[in-house]
Amino acid sequence: MPLSQKQITDLLLKHLYGELTAEEAATLEQWRMSNEENNALFAEFSDEEKVKQELSALLATRSRIWEQLDAHTGSVRTLRRSYQRPLLVAASISLLLMVAGYLLWNRPPSSHTPIAKHMADIPAPAANRAFITLRNGQKIYIDSLQPGADGQLKGTGAQKLAADQLVYNENTDGNHRPELNTITVPKGSKPLQVTLPDGSDLWINVATSVSFMVPFPKDTRMVHVTGEAYFDVAQNASKPFTVQVRNEVIHVLGTTFNVQSYEDESITKTTLVTGKLQINQTKTGTMNVLNSGQQAITQSNDAVIVKDDADLEEVLSWKQDMFHFRNEELKSIMNQLGRWYDITVVYPRNIPNRFFTASISRRKSLSEVLKIMEQNGIHFKLEGKTLMVMP
Numbered sequence: 001m002p003l004s005q006k007q008i009t010d011l012l013l014k015h016l017y018g019e020l021t022a023e024e025a026a027t028l029e030q031w032r033m034s035n036e037e038n039n040a041l042f043a044e045f046s047d048e049e050k051v052k053q054e055l056s057a058l059l060a061t062r063s064r065i066w067e068q069l070d071a072h073t074g075s076v077r078t079l080r081r082s083y084q085r086p087l088l089v090a091a092s093i094s095l096l097l098m099v100a101g102y103l104l105w106n107r108p109p110s111s112h113t114p115i116a117k118h119m120a121d122i123p124a125p126a127a128n129r130a131f132i133t134l135r136n137g138q139k140i141y142i143d144s145l146q147p148g149a150d151g152q153l154k155g156t157g158a159q160k161l162a163a164d165q166l167v168y169n170e171n172t173d174g175n176h177r178p179e180l181n182t183i184t185v186p187k188g189s190k191p192l193q194v195t196l197p198d199g200s201d202l203w204i205n206v207a208t209s210v211s212f213m214v215p216f217p218k219d220t221r222m223v224h225v226t227g228e229a230y231f232d233v234a235q236n237a238s239k240p241f242t243v244q245v246r247n248e249v250i251h252v253l254g255t256t257f258n259v260q261s262y263e264d265e266s267i268t269k270t271t272l273v274t275g276k277l278q279i280n281q282t283k284t285g286t287m288n289v290l291n292s293g294q295q296a297i298t299q300s301n302d303a304v305i306v307k308d309d310a311d312l313e314e315v316l317s318w319k320q321d322m323f324h325f326r327n328e329e330l331k332s333i334m335n336q337l338g339r340w341y342d343i344t345v346v347y348p349r350n351i352p353n354r355f356f357t358a359s360i361s362r363r364k365s366l367s368e369v370l371k372i373m374e375q376n377g378i379h380f381k382l383e384g385k386t387l388m389v390m391p
Helices: 004-017 022-033 036-045 046-058 062-073 088-104 330-341 365-373
Strands: 131-133 139-141 156-164 164-167 179-185 192-195 201-204 209-216 219-231 241-245 248-252 256-261 268-274 276-281 287-291 295-298 305-308 321-328 345-346 355-361 378-382 385-391
Touching: 004 022, 036 088, 164 219, 179 192, 201 209, 241 256, 248 268, 268 276, 268 287, 276 295, 287 295, 287 305, 321 330, 330 355, 330 365, 330 385, 345 355, 355 365, 365 378
Parallel strands: 164 192, 219 241, 345 385
Antiparallel strands: 131 139, 131 179, 156 164, 179 209, 192 201, 201 219, 209 219, 219 256, 241 248, 248 276, 256 268, 268 295, 276 287, 295 305, 321 355, 378 385
16 A cells, blocks of 8 residues: 555654664665655755755744644654754654645646647547457457357357357257367457356456367366466366466366466466465476465466465456556556557666556546556656657
8 A cells, every 4th residue: 555644754754763674664765766756855855954954944933833743743742952863853854845845745847748638548448359269260259249149159159148248058969079269358358258168257358368178078177378367167076177377287176266377477376266276387397275365476487486365456456347556566567558458568768666556447548547657757658559658
């Protein structure tokens, strides 16, 4: 969560007192580096000569100042006339500047013109652009089908129930040879909900491909994912359900979970909501078992980190039509925007490693989202479908 005014106040005071713990120092440093305004304020806050100059003005009106300070911090500190602790006075002056200038959002106007005022906007995806690729290479676009028109998907038994929902009916005669179906939800599309031939439910996020046999073979249920998908798996102990992503195989039995494995990101995240999962690394042979609420993060070198307290709100926000960023790295955020709005993101200059926390509806247009980002010191330029990120 973002730091409150009081938290920032307390951290800055402790910084001047020299009383920060290691954890508090890391928190303050992260706040300082989150945008240019914070960094500039921190530098001014630590300038002893500037603090001395401001001390004279503070002393003349200290009663009024302390009242304002108390209104923002909720605590009163006794100002000693002897000033045996000059750092306390220096902290108070800089704190007042911060509260009056930064925390009340009275920042100087940016030299950058807000992007929303001068660019052609890109709306949020309004339709489903998903398509199915059959074994012979034929592509069938979901939006070309009428609800209930299973005849248009010959041999698959698939039906379109709604604009964003597809159902595969289980083959009952046993004579149909399993054939590979690949469902692709491209960039700039709404997600797609699919009921698999065994009754398991699958939600497919943008920029994702999911492949499986139709119908499933008699002894196994295998699904291959590139991108991000959420599974609600139907129980069938005699017919194991497995999901393959990159260099790992996820063994499932009656479980709900989310898997994220995009080609443009170096890690794979598997988050278990309910049930139990076993994840096998195909290269290293290592195995990890996840319980409800845990998340496995597989690095590019196949090393696995297991988190016991996965942020399910963040992981599943895409299913709720939300962007939910909690201390999220800038480039990861831009990757998500690139997929959703079908844009290419470029970085003409080196961008500092920044982290953001925000909840934003995915129904907003691109300019509305970027306007929120610009309030935190990041600027953008859109040319066609290419978005440039600038410090």
